Amino acid sequence: MKRLLAILLAASMMFAMTACGGTEAPSSPASGPDAGEPAVDEAAKYAVTEPITITWWHALETQYDGLVAEIVDEFNKSQDLITVEAQYIGSYSEINEALVAAHAAGSGLPAVVVANTDYVASYGANGVYEDLTPYIAATKYDVDDFAVGLLESAKYGDKQVSLPFLHSTQIIYYNKDMAQKAGITVPTVITDFDAFLQDAAKASGGVGTIIPGWDQWYFETLYLNEGVKIITDDNTCDLNSDTAKGVTAKLQQWCKDGVATWAFGKDASANMRQSFYDGKTFSVLHTSSLYNNYVDNCDFEVGMAWYPAGTTGAKDSEVGGCVLGIPAKVDQKTKNAAWVFLQYLCGKDVNMKWAEGTGYTPTRNSVLQTDEGKDFLAKKPEFKAVFDNLDLIKPRIQNAAWAQLATTWKNYMNEMMAEQADINTKSDDMVVEINEILEDSK
Numbered sequence: 001m002k003r004l005l006a007i008l009l010a011a012s013m014m015f016a017m018t019a020c021g022g023t024e025a026p027s028s029p030a031s032g033p034d035a036g037e038p039a040v041d042e043a044a045k046y047a048v049t050e051p052i053t054i055t056w057w058h059a060l061e062t063q064y065d066g067l068v069a070e071i072v073d074e075f076n077k078s079q080d081l082i083t084v085e086a087q088y089i090g091s092y093s094e095i096n097e098a099l100v101a102a103h104a105a106g107s108g109l110p111a112v113v114v115a116n117t118d119y120v121a122s123y124g125a126n127g128v129y130e131d132l133t134p135y136i137a138a139t140k141y142d143v144d145d146f147a148v149g150l151l152e153s154a155k156y157g158d159k160q161v162s163l164p165f166l167h168s169t170q171i172i173y174y175n176k177d178m179a180q181k182a183g184i185t186v187p188t189v190i191t192d193f194d195a196f197l198q199d200a201a202k203a204s205g206g207v208g209t210i211i212p213g214w215d216q217w218y219f220e221t222l223y224l225n226e227g228v229k230i231i232t233d234d235n236t237c238d239l240n241s242d243t244a245k246g247v248t249a250k251l252q253q254w255c256k257d258g259v260a261t262w263a264f265g266k267d268a269s270a271n272m273r274q275s276f277y278d279g280k281t282f283s284v285l286h287t288s289s290l291y292n293n294y295v296d297n298c299d300f301e302v303g304m305a306w307y308p309a310g311t312t313g314a315k316d317s318e319v320g321g322c323v324l325g326i327p328a329k330v331d332q333k334t335k336n337a338a339w340v341f342l343q344y345l346c347g348k349d350v351n352m353k354w355a356e357g358t359g360y361t362p363t364r365n366s367v368l369q370t371d372e373g374k375d376f377l378a379k380k381p382e383f384k385a386v387f388d389n390l391d392l393i394k395p396r397i398q399n400a401a402w403a404q405l406a407t408t409w410k411n412y413m414n415e416m417m418a419e420q421a422d423i424n425t426k427s428d429d430m431v432v433e434i435n436e437i438l439e440d441s442k
Contacts (some may be wrong), residue, residue, distance in 0.1 A: 002295020042138040052337045053083040054111035067357040075344050082337045092116035103128050109327040111338035117153050117396045125400035129325035131159045135339050145364045153395040154323045162323035163346045166360040168289035168392050169317045178203050178301035185307035197259035199283035209283040210272045213264035216410045218285050221317055225310030237434040240427040248423050253418050261334035262417035283316050287320050288386050292359040304382040306389050316392045405434050
């Protein structure tokens with residue numbers, strides 16, 4: 001009798017999964033005789049079996065409205081069970097505030113939500129994001145095609161709590177016309193930057209470069225490539241080491257000499273870009289994702305150069321942009337629908353649409369070998385600076401206290417650069433404060 005009931009139960013489950021009708025969702029759970037009973041049981045946990053409407057919170061601004069609408073509409077038409085409604089919430093920090101508040105309340109959560117890469121550790125540590133590892137295993141979703149550094153950036157420990165979405169890295173934009181006229185080449189090593197900035201400032205009649213002070217990500221790798229760990233193995237900060245202070249002193253000297261400007265405060269990003277558009281600065285340090293923006297607004301040819309190697313020889317960069325995750329506190333039906341949509345958003349075909357339409361870098365290795373990938377590089381040849389160094393794009397530092405640490409670091413740096421505050425005193429004070437943050441986060 002028990003065996004008969006078990007057979008009837010299994011049959012009813014299979015009937016429910018096949019009788020719901022409609023188009024099969026992307027990367028649907030494994031089923032059928034070749035998968036075996038255990039695989040069917042696991043996959044059934046994540047099956048979408050009835051119509052559902054879900055919400056996607058994103059940070060794509062007005063200029064991307066058409067692209068977002070197109071991609072969401074294509075997904076909605078690709079199957080007949082899931083309807084996605086996209087909602088622009090604001091910047092990454094604004095989305096973070098909204099998500100954390102909704103998570104605490106346990107209500108008002110979306111099905112899929114974007115996050116800047118430096119929030120991943122915090123979301124993983126605090127259970128904000130669902131662990132996608134069992135979903136990936138059950139549905140046999142191919143994650144190996146993602147660039148390794150990007151995939152690692154979406155993890156917390158050994159848990160895949162998110163997937164790579166729109167990614168970028170730090171890059172130097174420069175006025176290529178001005179460079180050719182003045183015979184200037186962007187150096188590949190940091191030791192040549194003093195002379196370069198002098199020449200670049202003279203060529204522009206302004207400054208050689210502008211360094212974004214509103215986000216520590218833009219100057220972070222200058223420290224890492226000198227061997228500064230920022231967070232050491234014993235969970236303390238080394239930003240007051242002699243090496244770290246040396247980097248800070250170099251940045252401060254550039255600002256003091258007037259060959260570089262430290263951009264921070266209200267409208268810092270917009271003001272920096274406008275200065276570059278107007279030819280008042282030779283170069284700017286910014287995100288590779290804004291290539292389209294720079295090209296569209298400049299009446300000169302825009303060049304892209306990799307950050308210079310440190311005195312250690314290292315010339316790594318860090319991944320930027322965002323990941324996609326599923327809030328852990330939504331119900332399972334919503335999670336299942338979210339998982340299907342997540343796979344679609346991060347799929348190969350859609351990945352190229354995001355890359356072409358936004359300026360973000362393709363996230364999948366196979367894409368770069370396709371005709372679409374080659375066409376992308378033909379249209380945006382300056383991206384060769386990124387493609388040639390894909391293996392050097394490393395994951396962000398993963399620590400639950402990172403967001404608070406980064407804010408503290410950024411605020412102290414703004415004092416030391418804008419006010420020419422004493423580096424020794426400020427660096428020591430900063431590290432005391434950061435070590436307390438790290439201790440509290442254990």
